[in-house]
Amino acid sequence: MTEIFTGSFTQQEPIPQEGIEAAIAVLNHGRLHRYNVAEGEFSEAALLEQEFAAQTGAKYCVAVASGGYALACSLRAVGVQPGETVLTNAFTLAPVPGAIASIGAKPEFVGVTDELVIDLDDLEAKLGHAEVLMLSHMRGHLCDMNRLMQMCDAADVTVIEDCAHTMGAHWRGVPSGRQGAIGCYSMQTYKHVNSGEGGFLITDDEEIAARAIILSGSYMLYERHLAAPGPEVFERVKYTTPNVSGRMDNLRAAILRPQLRDLETQVKRWNERYDVVEQGLSETPGLKLVKRHPNARPVGSSIQFLLLDWSPKAVNAVISRCAARGVELKWFGGAEPAGFTSRYDSWRYTEAERMPASDRILTGIVDMRLPLTFSLDDCALIARIIRAEVGAVWQQHSV
Numbered sequence: 001m002t003e004i005f006t007g008s009f010t011q012q013e014p015i016p017q018e019g020i021e022a023a024i025a026v027l028n029h030g031r032l033h034r035y036n037v038a039e040g041e042f043s044e045a046a047l048l049e050q051e052f053a054a055q056t057g058a059k060y061c062v063a064v065a066s067g068g069y070a071l072a073c074s075l076r077a078v079g080v081q082p083g084e085t086v087l088t089n090a091f092t093l094a095p096v097p098g099a100i101a102s103i104g105a106k107p108e109f110v111g112v113t114d115e116l117v118i119d120l121d122d123l124e125a126k127l128g129h130a131e132v133l134m135l136s137h138m139r140g141h142l143c144d145m146n147r148l149m150q151m152c153d154a155a156d157v158t159v160i161e162d163c164a165h166t167m168g169a170h171w172r173g174v175p176s177g178r179q180g181a182i183g184c185y186s187m188q189t190y191k192h193v194n195s196g197e198g199g200f201l202i203t204d205d206e207e208i209a210a211r212a213i214i215l216s217g218s219y220m221l222y223e224r225h226l227a228a229p230g231p232e233v234f235e236r237v238k239y240t241t242p243n244v245s246g247r248m249d250n251l252r253a254a255i256l257r258p259q260l261r262d263l264e265t266q267v268k269r270w271n272e273r274y275d276v277v278e279q280g281l282s283e284t285p286g287l288k289l290v291k292r293h294p295n296a297r298p299v300g301s302s303i304q305f306l307l308l309d310w311s312p313k314a315v316n317a318v319i320s321r322c323a324a325r326g327v328e329l330k331w332f333g334g335a336e337p338a339g340f341t342s343r344y345d346s347w348r349y350t351e352a353e354r355m356p357a358s359d360r361i362l363t364g365i366v367d368m369r370l371p372l373t374f375s376l377d378d379c380a381l382i383a384r385i386i387r388a389e390v391g392a393v394w395q396q397h398s399v
């Protein structure tokens with residue numbers, strides 16, 4: 001009998017009851033705007049920032065409207081000017097080069113290795129081109145952060161980390177997002193906590209924090225923040241920092257606070273699911289699993305594997321055969337951008353040099369989400385289906 005999977009790859013878990021109740025309390029009192037507080041009250045947004053700062057060990061935290069907003073806000077906060085080049089990963093999602101383009105700067109792409117991390121040799125060659133690296137921990141794969149930070153520090157390049165896929169991940173026991181000058185996160189539905197939309201920016205730098213708070217749309221109400229520098233820092237930046245509104249509101253903050261408290265439990269559950277799929281796919285002929293750095297504790301909210309040097313026809317055959325059995329795979333190598341996936345050569349608002357070594361990797365990346373609504377049995381079934389279909393195509397085409 002042919003096994004079929006019937007679950008949904010885009011179905012998240014419900015918002016925890018505590019979050020629903022906190023949201024209803026906000027709806028009942030009606031003070032949804034983060035600066036609309038009753039006498040002596042701290043807003044949900046301010047409390048959320050304080051809690052996330054404590055959780056990551058950062059001095060300062062700003063909650064904003066989206067992950068993409070946090071990235072663009074970071075670039076402005078560190079002073080990137082229109083026309084300047086910002087280095088970033090060739091393997092990432094569209095909001096990352098999009099954030100760079102949104103402030104009139106130019107993304108320059110750095111290659112990807114078969115561990116799906118930034119190619120540090122390529123980075124070394126390009127470090128002289130820019131003052132800022134927007135490092136995307138795409139799909140949760142962490143590069144050798146020690147080497148990266150040494151290289152960037154030596155070249156005086158500021159690192160902004162895109163931690164959309166590493167909220168809850170660690171590098172040598174330290175939360176991801178704490179190695180660079182700024183860490184940015186997304187709370188959009190498909191990330192590790194879910195408020196529909198939302199973003200965080202964390203930093204230890206008081207001026208970056210003050211600028212980010214003013215940029216985010218604080219008007220002159222910055223004293224209502226709890227994870228912010230003192231008023232004297234705002235005095236230094238308040239006349240020269242524009243207000244580019246993109247605030248977090250109290251409704252979403254209320255939904256997020258209990259989810260952040262549960263993050264560690266959720267990370268464990270994701271990693272259990274990842275391990276089951278990885279185990280089920282191990283030693284599948286023609287399929288290469290992605291090695292993860294021993295110093296990293298990632299979050300397995302998705303899994304990638306490589307069909308390296310397979311023809312586009314064969315990769316498409318695997319994807320459609322898996323789809324017919326209910327397993328939704330995404331191909332980063334597809335020539336046309338589709339759904340959430342696109343490649344650097346689809347971002348034609350910027351000029352990108354071809355990177356043949358990276359193209360070979362990108363062409364082979366197959367990606368799958370692992371929502372927590374999947375049971376461990378579901379994960380084992382999914383792995384059996386992929387294994388069988390990869391095997392069947394591999395035999396037919398002997399690619």
Ligand SMILES: *Cc1c(COP(=O)(O)O)cnc(C)c1O
Binds near residue numbers: 136165
């Ligand atoms: C989701 C995501 C972001 C930010 O996305 P928003 O949808 O703006 O919250 C940034 N980088 C990566 C890699 C992402 O997947």
